[in-house]
Amino acid sequence: MSKKMHTTLKVNGKQEEFLAEPRELLIYTLRERLNITGPHIGCETSHCGACTVTIDGKSVKSCTMFAAQAEGAEITTIEGLGGPDDLHPLQEAFKEHHGLQCGYCTPGMITRATKLLEEIPNPTEEEIRFGMAGNICRCTGYQNIVKSIQAAATEMNAAKEAAE
Amino acid sequence: MKDEVDNREDRVANLKGMGCSRKRVEDARFTQGKGNYVDDVKLDGMLFGDFVRSPYAHARITSINTEEALKVPGVLAVLTAADLEPLGLHWMPTLAGDKQMVLADGKVLFQGQEVAFVVAQDRYAAADGIEAVEVEYEELPVIVDPFESLKSDVILREDLDPTADGAHGPRKHPNHIFTWEAGDKEPTEEVIANAEVVAEEEMYYHRTHPCPLETCGCVASMDKVNGKLTLWGTFQAPHAIRTVVSLISGIEEHNIRVISPDIGGGFGNKVGAYPGYVCSVVASIVTGKPVKWIEDRMDNLMTTAFARDYWMKGKISATKDGKITGLHCHVTADHGGFDACADPTKFPAGFMNICTGSYDIPTAYLEVDGVYTNKAPGGVSYRCSFRVTEAVYFIERMIEVLAIKLNMDAAELRRINFIKKEQFPYTAALGWEYDSGDYHTAWEKALTTVDYDGLRAEQAQRVEDFKAGKTRKLMGIGLSFFTEIVGAGPVKNCDILGLGMFDSCEIRIHPTGSAIARLGTISQGQGHATTFAQILASEIGLPADSITIEEGDTDTAPYGLGTYGSRSTPVAGAATAMAGRKIRAKAQMIAAYLLEVHDNDVEFDVDRFVVKGAPEKFKTMKEIAFAAYNQAIPGIEPGLEAVSYYDPPNMTYPFGAYVCVMDIDVDTGVPEIRRFYALDDCGTRINPMIIEGQVHGGLTEALAVALGQEIAYDDMGNCKTGTLMDFFLPTAWEVPNYETDYTVTPSPHHPIGAKGVGESPHVGGVPCFSNAVQDAFRPFGNTHTNMPHDHWRIWKMANDLGLHD
Known part of the structure; x- marks a missing residue:
């Protein structure tokens, strides 16, 4: 067994500090060590996206990254996007447009979508489908996920305009 | 008159009953990352179990050495068939009347088959332990083609008497399982032989896999003080799992509580009973600690279902x-x-x-x-x-x-x-x-x-x-x-392991006019908590938003055969409607009493009982619910509850x-x-x-x-x-x-x-x-x-x- 590594992370605004083996995967750190169970494990090969989190502004699949690689990073998971009193527009839109069924892919899906809408605030359907292709859903057939993201984009753009 | 019609429409809309696109009540937790799937279950002192699996598709096992594995830090136990045999759990019955090895008993029959179960403090230690288990295999000829299998001298299932009947009648070959027929053979052959036009085709419907995004898994927790086993798992049929666990483990059914928490898609993958469930239960009994087993994706695609x-x-x-x-x-x-x-x-x-x-x-x-x-x-x-x-x-x-x-x-x-x-x-x-x-x-x-x-x-x-x-x-x-x-399906011709395939619903109306209903099914994303409340809303006249639907806990839900084969709405949905009608029948008597008329002089109207011909005289279901708990009504028991076990006629x-x-x-x-x-x-x-x-x-x-x-x-x-x-x-x-x-x-x-x-x-x-x-x-x-x-x-x-x- 290798020497444990001192790791510091900022997760959903909270500073975390711990000793972990170099082989500890980030998804394990989040789910087992920090009890942040929104991100899920679906494939362990970076294909399904259920474990998607945002690390320093980028969408990352946390099942194939070591915690040690994230040293010093700022991480946002679904839990950091919005809660009961301040839902993120994407959380609202997925509910409103039936963008989920079993819910297992949803945390990763919504977390990825927040970055997509930062990258492309007004995406076409094609851009949404391409930009979300790293996240697999087995239930919805994606049609309502696309609809949800479009609706959230409209909502977010309107809010932005109103604020300007 | 118009006001009254509008009002009735409003009352219908307020129920959010059948036919409306009610938004899902499940989604608040799922969109906020607050679903509770089996891998989210965490218990004090919980251990993690995982399998040594066979790299060969057909091989004899000449030895299993667990000594080195037991020295690995964090590894607590390694189970093999030899450990399960005294308990009679090295094999388990399948749903199809066959039996299956829980852990390899002398040989393996497919790649990925479960050979030993390593129990450790966490997943990493379990993985280290798996690496250290030494298994010696002697390779046997492999048959992957069923046509070749029926001609082969290689007997795959040496545990079966090669000439004895199987669970479904005579077998033609040691590698043959059953012949099943329907319809009329000779008349059909005759019609085809004499037909004006005949088309023939051979087609292969390839092997595939349901592959839900969440793999299979469970947490077994044996409470030795109370003698009670709690088993959380990805079960599409939690009650059937309870009965099966009881039958094969000898633990009395009342001492087993099976809980299907949120399930991340099933699609048939989570109907069966798998070696991981049995091994987790045994490991929990052996160690006295809760044991979790979760498949990785490779385990899932290669071994279950x-x-x-x-x-x-x-x-x-x-x-x-x-x-x-x-x-x-x-x-x-x-x-x-x-x-x-x-x-x-x-x-x-x-x-x-x-x-x-x-x-x-x-x-x-x-x-x-x-x-x-x-x-x-x-x-x-x-x-x-x-x-x-x-x-x-x-x-x-x-x-x-x-x-x-x-x-x-x-x-x-x-x-x-x-x-x-x-x-x-x-x-x-x-x-x-x-x-x-x-x-x-x-x-x-x-x-x-x-x-x-x-x-x-x-x-x-x-x-x-x-x-x-x-x-x-x-x-x-x-x-x-x-x-x-x-x-x-109809109990007369549909059962699984002797359990009739009825389903059930139990409803309790609370005094203030809200309700809880529990069913024998379990949602895996279908939205039961949303739709079953809609059925009830239309049947009993209380808003769907005031009705909680609960499934998946065998200590509280009535017995049912679970969710697969599109059976929830046809069977449990019917039970829900029938239980709702029992509520309504009692509500009618209460309403008649409150309105001081005969039972037959009131009729149900959306969310209330009205006096026939005098719609201004009515009692809402909400009022009736309260009366059920605070009025001493002659000849009627207090309370407002119902249960229905529905055996579909077809x-x-x-x-x-x-x-x-x-x-x-x-x-x-x-x-x-x-x-x-x-x-x-x-x-x-x-x-x-x-x-x-x-x-x-x-x-x-x-x-x-x-x-x-x-x-x-x-x-x-x-x-x-x-x-x-x-x-x-x-x-x-x-x-x-x-x-x-x-x-x-x-x-x-x-x-x-x-x-x-x-x-x-x-x-x-x-x-x-x-x-x-x-x-x-x-x-x-x-x-x-x-x-x-x-x-x-x-x-x-x-x-x-x-x-x-």
Whole structure:
């Protein structure tokens, strides 16, 4: 067994500090060590996206990254996007447009979508489908996920305009 | 007067009952990452178990040495068959009447088979322990082809008496499991021998896997102080699991609590009982600590619950003008190393005998031979009701093949052979009584909507253009018309391990007019908490928003057989309506008492009982609920509760008409789905939004199966598709937008007329996608090519037909 590594992370605004083996995967750190169970494990090969989190502004699949690689990073998971009193527009839109069924892919899906809408605030359907292709859903057939993201984009753009 | 009507409409709307697209109550937690799936369950001192698995598909185990593994830091125990044998748990019964090794007992029969169970403090320690277990294997000849298996001298199941009958009667060979027949053999053969036209085809429905995004897993916690075992898990049938655990472990059923928490998709994968469940329970008993077992994706794809793997041989006969006269089907079914199919006991080939489809076929015969091979066990209903997907694929391909033989349009061939509306209830040649249907109306609506004639004209032009070198893209028009058989089922012919396939609902109305209802089913994404409350809202007149639905905890929910085979709405939905009607009957007596009239002088109106002829005199259900708890009413017990166990008189028979239009690049083999139209008739519609979502999802799983998804083996029995790198799951990029449509033909025997819908799009979708691919190449001589139609195989179809010359 290798020497444990001192790791510091900022997760959903909270500073975390711990000793972990170099082989500890980030998804394990989040789910087992920090009890942040929104991100899920679906494939362990970076294909399904259920474990998607945002690390320093980028969408990352946390099942194939070591915690040690994230040293010093700022991480946002679904839990950091919005809660009961301040839902993120994407959380609202997925509910409103039936963008989920079993819910297992949803945390990763919504977390990825927040970055997509930062990258492309007004995406076409094609851009949404391409930009979300790293996240697999087995239930919805994606049609309502696309609809949800479009609706959230409209909502977010309107809010932005109103604020300007 | 107008005010009163508006008011009534408002009252109806306020209930959010049946027929409205109520938003899902489940979504708040899921969208905030607060779902509670089995891997989210954490208990004090919980350990983690994982398997040493066989790298060989067929081998004798000469030794297992666990010494080094036990020295690994964090490893607490290593279980082998030798440890389980004294408990009688080294083998377990399967749902199909066979038995299966929990841990390898002397030999292994498929790659990935469970050999030893390492229990450790966490997943990493378990993985280290697995590395350190030394297993010596002596390789045996591997059989991955069921036809070869039936001729081989190599006996796969040495534990079985080679000449003894199996659970389903005589066996023809030591590697043979059963022969199952339906219909009339000789008359069918005679009709086909003397027919004007006969079409024959052999088709292989490849092995695939349900692959829900969440894999299977459990947490077993044996409380030795109270003698109580709690088992959380990905169970599509929690009560059945409780009974099975009790029967095989000897723990009394009242001391076992099974909990299915949120389930991340099931699609049939989570119906069966797996070695991981048994080992976790034993490990918890041995260590005195809770033990968690969660499959990784490779474990999941390689070992738990494959689907399909049917080699089907068909003959269909007709008159010259296309009236079908007979159908003959033989299936060689590859069941892998153990027969662990999840079917009702009396149906070892599921409901494959629905293979006469939507057509009035007077004579038919079906024979299925189940065979052992060195592949993983399973044979589950992947988003379908017990082999219905295989049956519908078979008939919808046979129809196309017959149409080619007759040189007739396949839509017209279907039209002239559909069972007519006035023939329902219709008894099919293979035995089922179809409850209701109106196929012609659905078919005409579908063909008109897509402008079928226009599509055919366009396709003909495309063929001309292709021949003239103006395009390299062909156009395929895929048709399918399916009839499902779901809602298993009547206790008289449907049971699993002797448990009748009824289902249940228990309702408690609270004094302030809200309620909780518990059911024997379990949602895996279907939205039961939303839709069952809608059924109740309409039945008992309390708003759906005031009704909590609970499932999945066997200590609180009434006994039921769970959710699979589209049985929740047909069976538990019926129980819900019936329990609601019991509530209403008591409420009527209370209302009459409060209004000081005779019971028969009040009638139910949306959310209240009104005095007949005097609608201004009424008691709302809310008022009645309160009265049930605070009034001493002569002759009526206090409280307002009801329970219903519903044994359905028949299955339900949803149907639908699908059309797919595809453009296929013959040089790359890439199909582009231009249009997909899906008309579903699931009887009474409870929540149109959820129905549409189910259709989108089922079609996407159908697309996957038809266009690329498979579990493939090499000759050594190595599984070649053990990760999502090799196993095709479509992304948003590959999936089209679907057009959904419907007709409504209520089930005559179901209390609310509903039929179930979750699986229809998969059942009807697979042949539709496949037919589209095959149809594109039909003008160039293609009659039938096996799925999956991935890009390479489509390219090969084109190449074999000389289209690259």
